[in-house]
Amino acid sequence: MTAPRTATTFAPPVMEARRWIEGIAFPDDRPLINVSQAAPVDPPIKALRQVMADAALHDDSAHLYGPVLGLPDLRAELAMQWSAGYGGEITPAQVCITSGCNQAFAAAISTLTSEGDEVILPTPWYFNHKMWLDMSGVDAVPLPTGAGLLPDPLRAAALITPRTRAIALVSPNNPGGVEYPPALLRAFLDLARARGIALILDETYRDFHAEYGAPHDLFSDPDWSDTLIHLYSFSKAYRLTGHRVGALIASEARLAEVEKFLDTVAICPSQIGQHAALWGMRNLGDWLAGERREILDRRAAIAEGFPVLEVQGWRLLGLGAYFAYLEHPFDMPSNALAPKLVEEAGILLLPGTMFMPDDDMSGARHLRVAFANLDRAGIGALFTRLKGLRF
Template sequence: MSTRTNATFPSPIPAARRWLEGVTLPPDCPLINVSQAAPMAAPPAPMIDAMAQALGDTATHVYGPDLGLPALRTEVAKQWSRAYGGHVSADQVAITSGANHAFATAIAALCDLGDEVLLPVPWYFNHKMWLDMAGMRAVPLPCDDAMLPDLAAAQALITPRTKAIVMVSPNNPTGVEYPPSVLGAAYDLAKAHGLTLILDETYRDFRSSDAPPHDLLTRPDWDRTLVQIYSFSKSYRLTGHRVGALVARADLMGSFETFIDSVTICPSQLGQRAALYGLQTMGDWVAEQRRDIQARAKAIRHAMPRIAPMGWRLLGLGAYFAYLEHPFDAPSDVVAKRLAQEVGILALPGTMFTPEGDARGSRHIRIAFANIDAPTIAAMFERIARLDWPLAPQGGAA
C-alpha cells in the first residue's frame, strides 16, 4: 500500500521509546529521559486559575475564529512590534494549533505539489516528515562546523521549483542560536530569488541574550519575504493545549484560514485564553524559566570535561538542546539504543535528524535537557564516562 504517510519515516519520539520495551533498568540506574524537547510540568498556578475561570465562559467550549481569537492576535502583534522594534499588525497574525501546525499551514499556503524547500541539516524531523507527506521535496542544506547553515551552498541549491528556505533558531536539534547576520543573509537570499524565508522561533524565549534575535521585522515590506513561526507550548507549558502562531503578510491569511478550517477548524479556545493570559501577565515568569534553562546549559558545559577525554565533543548548546559528537565505533542509532537499554539514557541519534546515510548524523547525539536538573545532568555524564565501548579509529567514522 502506498500512502502519503508511508512516504516518510516513522515518528522518532515513539520509535525511541520502543527501545525500552521489555527493558528493566536496575533501581540504581533510573531512566534519564532526554529524548523530547517539551516541558513536562504543568503551567504555573496563576495560569491554571485563569484557565479554570475561562471554563465558566460558554465561548471557551465552542468553535472560535479559524485564525484565532482577535484579542490574542492583537496582543501578539503588539508584543512582536515591541520586541523586534518593527511593526506587526493583527491582520498579519494567525493563531495555530501549535508550531507544527503553523509549519504545515505555511507550506500548504506557499507550495505546490513537487515544489522544493531548503531545509538545513541536521533538520527538525517533523519539518521533513510534513514535506514528505505533503508531496514536497526537502532539499538538504548543509551546515558548517559551527552548525550554521551554509548560505553559499543554499545559493547553489535554488532551482525554479524552490519556494522557501527554512531556518530554526534557536535550533532544534543543535541548540545553536543563529546570529542576526546569518538570519539577515538568509532573508536577503530569499528576497533576491523571490522566495519565502520560513523562520521557526519556537525556542525564542530561551535565548542567551535579551537583544532582539534579528532585525527582519524592521525591514521595509518584511512581510513579502518572511513567515515567522512561534510556539506558546514551550514558554508557558501549554504543550497539551496546542497553541502556536504565524506572523506573515495579510494576503496569506485567506490561504491559512482555508487550511486551518479543513484540519482543526480553529485552535483550542482554552489554550488561546491561557496564551493571552501568559503574554499579558507572565513576562517575569518566562524570564525566570529562561534563566533556569541557561543554568542547565551551564551544567552541561561544566560536565563536558568529564567525557571529553573519551572523544566526545560538544557541537551545539542552547535553548533546550545539547548536540554532541560521540566517539564510538558504531553509528549513532546503535549508540543511542545502547545508551537507553544499558545505562538508562534515552536520547535521540543524529540519524533521526539527517538524510539516510548521512555520515555526520551517524556521529551525533541530541540531548534535550529541559526536564532534568543539574544533579541529574551530572549523573548522566557520570554514566557516560563509565562506558567502555569500542572507540572509533582516530579520524575515522562509524
Template sequence: MAPLNPALVATFAPPVMEARRWLDGVHFPPDRPLINVSQAAPVDPPPLALRQAMADAALNQPQAHLYGPVLGNAELRAELASTMNRHYGGTVEPAQVAITQGCNQAFTAAIATLAAAGDEVILPTPWYFNHAMWLRMNDIRAVPLPCGTGLLPDPEQAAALITPRTKAIVLVTPNNPSGAEYPGGLVAAFHAVARRHGLVLILDETYRDFDSRNGAPHDLFLDPDWHRDVIHLYSFSKAFRLTGHRVGALVTGTPRMVEVEKFLDCVSISASQMGQIGALWGLRNLMPWVASEREGILTRRTAMMEGFAGTEGWELLGCGAYFTYVRHPFDLPSPDLCQRLVREAGLLMLPGTMFRPDGGGDEMRIAFANIDTAGIAEFFTRLRRFTL
C-alpha cells in the first residue's frame, strides 16, 4: 500500500460524518420522522433579501467569480472591524482582520502561525472536536483541561499544565459542545495567564451572536495591546446562514498577519467571493434580523432547560447558544445509547466520547438550533418514553 501520513491516520474520524452513518438502513415512519440534533449548522437558506443581493452580484459583478485578496476583501475587513469596535469597544483595525474559508480555517491558520510538530496547545474539555483533530493531524499535542462546575475551565489549572512546549490556550464561548457562556472575568483571567507565560489566547466566538447576555461579553479589546497575544475567531455562517459559502474571520496583530497570508495563499488563495459579498451585505443590512434570530434561539434554550428539568434521571450540565450538554441515566456507553436512540426513538445526537480524549461515556451533546419549540416538545416526549 502507498504510504500514508501517520499523524493523519492516527486522527479520529469526523464525528458528525460517523453519526450520519448510524442512519444507514434505519426506517423512520411518517408519524415519527427523524429529529436530528447532531449538528449545529443552520439548515435553512439565508434570508431572501441576502440571496437576492448575492444573485445580483453573481450576475453583475465580474469580480464575484475571480480570485480576491488573500486576506479578504477590503470592504468586508473594514466592516467587520467597525462592527467589532461597536460591539466590544476598543480598537480593531481593518489590517488586523483576515477573512477565511469558514471559522475552521481561521483556527487552522492561527495554529499554523503558532505551533509545529511536538508543541502543545491547551484545550478545555469537553472540546470542539475539529480543534483536536487539526492539532492531532499536525502532530501537535492537545493538552486537555477538564472543565468544572458549569463546564467552566479554571485558569490556574491551565497555568499548571503549561510546559516549555506550550504555545496557546484555546477558549470557545459560547462553548461548543457545552453551550457554556464564559464570564468576562474568566476570559480576562485566561488572557492574564497567557500573557504571563508568553502564550497566545485563541478566543473562538463563532456563536457570539446568540449569547444570552446583552452587550460585550468581555473587555479584551479595551486593552490597547490586545493584538500582541490574542487571536480572535468568528464565523458568518451561523449569523447569516452562509454555511455553504464558507466565510469566517481571524483577528490579530498585523505582524502575525504576514504569516496568516502565507498559510491562506497555499490552502485557499482567497475566501469565497460570493460568501464575502453575502457577509458584507449581511453586516450592513441584517443585524436587526440577526437579533430576532437570537431571540428565537434563546426561546429554544429556555425550552431545553425546562425540558430537562422535567425529565427524570437526566442531568443538565450546560446550555447556551446552539447546544445543550447533558449526563444520561442509563447503564450504557453513550455511543451505544445514541445508536439505539436513532433506531428506537428517531433521535440523532452525539455522544460525549466524541468531545473528550477519554471518558464521556455518560454524556451527550444536543444541538437544538434547528428544531422549534414544538420539535423540542416532541424530542422530550420521545426521550421520556425511551427505556433500555
C-alpha cells in the first residue's frame, strides 16, 4: 500500500518549532525571544479594525459567498496600483484574490502541473512551497544558490527537463532575506519564456524592499502574461494574517483554471478581509511607508550589530525584509542547535535544515532569524544572548 502524500510530507516547521517551548518557563528577566515566524504579532491598526467591524455590522453581503476570484473593486484597485507602480499594464481580469498567498501558490501549481512534473526551487527554499509540491505529486528540483544566496539562471537552465513546468522564486526572499536584482529577475523571465515554462514570482514581502520604486520591470513587458505568475500577500502589509487575503496575477486564461481550484477549495476568500485590504490600499499608503521605514531600521540594526557575532565565527549570509539568514560556528547541526537555543538562551528560531533537501548538508550550518517583530532593543538582546553561547 502506498503511503498518502501527507504522510510522506514533512511536518509544518513553525508548528514543530513551537513544540520545543512546551513546558518551558521563561523568567521575567529573560523572556523568550521568538524569531521563528515571519508574521506581524500586532493586530491591524484601529482605523482598519473599525472598517472591518462596520463591514460585519452593516454590510450583509460580507457574510455571504462572494465572487470566487475576489471582490471586483479589490481586483481593480490592485490592477491599477500595480500597473502604475511597475510601469506596466495589468487589467482587473488578470487579478484574482486568494485566501492567503500560500493558496495562490497552490492554485498556480494546480494549473501548471500533473503527476510527476517538476518545479525548480532555489535553495534554501520556502518550506510551504516544497510541502505543496510534495502533496501534489510534483518533484521539487533544488537549485542551490551561491554567494549572496542569489540563484543562477544558467544553473537553472541546466536543470530544465521535458517535465519542468515552472521556476518559482521568492523576492525579497524567504528564508534568505535577499532581494533579487531586477536584471536577475528579467533573466529568469527570459529563460522561462525561451523554454516554454512559467515563472512564478512570490512577492509577499515587496512592501519592505530596501530600494525605492519598482523592484523589477517584468510587468512592463507587453507579453508578461504568457510566462509570469505573480503572487502577493496583504497579510504583512496590513497585519491581516488571520484574515487570509492574498493575490495571484496572471493571464485571463490561467485565471479561468485558477477559478476551478479556488471554487473547490474555499469557494471565495474572506469577505471582511477583502474589505480591509481594499480600504488599506486606498487609505494606508503613508502608514505603510512608515512600517517599511521601521522594518528597514531593524534591518540596519542587524547589520550594525552583527560584528559582535562575526568575531566569534558567525556569518551573515542574507539580510532583508523580515529575515536574517546566518551561518553558526558550532560543531553541531542546526536541527540539534535550534532546540538547544530555546533551553540555553531563550531563543526560538528555525534551523537551516528546514529549508534544504535532506541530502544538502549546508543547511546544518544555517539558522533563520525572522527579526521583523524585534525592535532595536530586542535585536540587541538577541545578539547578547547569541554572543554568550558556548557549546
